[in-house]
Amino acid sequence: MNPLDEVIEWYNFNINQQEFFMEIVKNSHKIDNNIVANAILKKYKLSSQKKDDIKIIIDNSKKELDNLTIVSLWAVFEAFLNDNLKKQTDKITLGIVDPISNEIINYALKGVDRWLKDEVLELFKIIISNSYIVGNVKDIYKYRNWISHGKSGEKPPVSNLTPFMAYQRLTVFLTEAKLIEENIDE
Numbered sequence: 001m002n003p004l005d006e007v008i009e010w011y012n013f014n015i016n017q018q019e020f021f022m023e024i025v026k027n028s029h030k031i032d033n034n035i036v037a038n039a040i041l042k043k044y045k046l047s048s049q050k051k052d053d054i055k056i057i058i059d060n061s062k063k064e065l066d067n068l069t070i071v072s073l074w075a076v077f078e079a080f081l082n083d084n085l086k087k088q089t090d091k092i093t094l095g096i097v098d099p100i101s102n103e104i105i106n107y108a109l110k111g112v113d114r115w116l117k118d119e120v121l122e123l124f125k126i127i128i129s130n131s132y133i134v135g136n137v138k139d140i141y142k143y144r145n146w147i148s149h150g151k152s153g154e155k156p157p158v159s160n161l162t163p164f165m166a167y168q169r170l171t172v173f174l175t176e177a178k179l180i181e182e183n184i185d186e
Contacts, residue, residue: 069163074144
């Protein structure tokens with residue numbers, strides 16, 4: 001099972017809600033007497049605003065939802081990756097006899113979640129022969145950092161990244177790394 005599926009499902013749900021809301025706004029001239037539509041616009045304090053202003057609010061909301069979804073996709077991906085790395089480290093510690101070596105290995109491995117992600121992703125090149133796949137994931141990480149740090153500094157190279165692109169690229173990585181099985185239905 002792909003751990004990213006849940007994120008993309010709630011993203012789709014929210015995008016559909018925004019599209020529905022946009023339809024209400026677009027057709028508001030036709031629904032002046034529509035009690036439900038007017039109640040929705042009033043509830044969100046939009047009934048007194050111009051249609052173009054409402055569209056700008058919705059567009060900005062979608063951009064922020066896209067950014068937060070990419071951050072969420074990365075967070076789920078990172079947690080899943082860390083869990084798998086911890087399982088791998090458990091295998092490494094088995095069979096070590098020398099006490100000091102065992103202590104050093106245990107110390108080095110206990111902070112898997114603190115390892116530099118660029119370096120961790122590089123480790124997977126031994127399994128993933130296409131370095132472009134690893135590069136795509138690194139780009140998502142850079143984009144995530146840019147969003148998470150208040151969009152300060154230089155905009156990342158992949159500034160046109162969408163949640164669907166991030167989902168697809170992270171899924172390809174997980175599949176190629178043999179951390180999830182390929183979903184034949186898609």
